[in-house]
């Protein structure tokens with residue numbers, strides 16, 4: 001049974017595992033609780049509950065679900081395509097510890113290599129030697145150069161050096177991997193702002209993409225992370241990893257509704273090929289279940 005159907009079963013009186021959702025129920029459903037439980041966040045929950053009230057759907061679970069599907073699809077429409085002519089095009093990956101940044105850098109590399117692009121990686125996680133090693137292993141596996149520095153160096157200087165090397169080599173794409181950081185650590189946020197500023201000095205539109213990598217299994221916390229990082233760095237997209245787990249991704253809609261930040265990619269495993277472009281239609285299908 002799908003995740004949504006399980007929730008419906010929990011919140012809609014008269015629904016059992018083997019019965020279909022009733023067309024109508026006697027009393028009003030607690031839609032607010034149901035939508036919050038689906039990680040849709042407070043703003044969207046209140047908006048959609050108000051809409052269900054206005055549409056007189058509070059006692060009509062099937063029609064309400066159809067309504068919510070259509071609303072979610074509208075909300076998640078793909079962002080406008082932006083043509084980038086700069087070389088290198090720069091992607092900066094940020095996020096809390098262990099969210100999947102380094103693995104996502106490798107996955108994006110693989111995807112870009114598949115498209116015939118040349119790629120360089122900047123190892124700007126200079127906190128731990130192991131972090132640089134991890135990216136270097138991916139670099140060797142995927143046969144792309146990794147620009148790095150000994151631990152302790154200013155990540156902004158590694159970003160600067162990476163840009164110069166990528167420019168010199170004529171690389172199409174530069175992916176900057178950064179250290180995990182909690183957004184409430186002011187010094188670490190200052191540090192990442194400096195990385196961004198240094199890249200902008202090399203070319204005004206750089207980094208062209210500032211993507212927050214989030215662990216899809218962390219549910220509601222994703223919205224908080226996105227709010228904090230967005231405030232500091234003006235995010236242009238989200239990568240949601242670990243969606244090969246039981247994560248259902250309600251917060252993808254919450255982040256889009258609250259911040260306008262679109263989810264661009266979904267990570268579904270630990271290998272370089274385990275990255276998919278975000279497809280609103282199939283997301284909505286799997287969220288609600290067929």
Ligand SMILES: Nc1nc2c(ncn2[C@@H]2O[C@H](COP(=O)(O)OP(=O)(O)OP(=O)(O)O)[C@@H](O)[C@H]2O)c(=O)[nH]1
Pocket residue numbers: 095096097098099100101102103104125131178179180181213241242243244245267268269270274
């Ligand atoms: N199942 C699964 N595991 C993933 C996915 N993405 C990353 N991982 C795993 O999650 C762990 C952390 O991934 P990293 O890429 O090292 O995360 P990070 O954000 O770079 O971590 P720090 O640099 O320490 O902040 C690793 O064991 C990855 O293999 C995914 O989409 N699915």
Ligand SMILES: [Mg+2]
Pocket residue numbers: 101102103125131177178179180
């Ligand atoms: Mg890392």
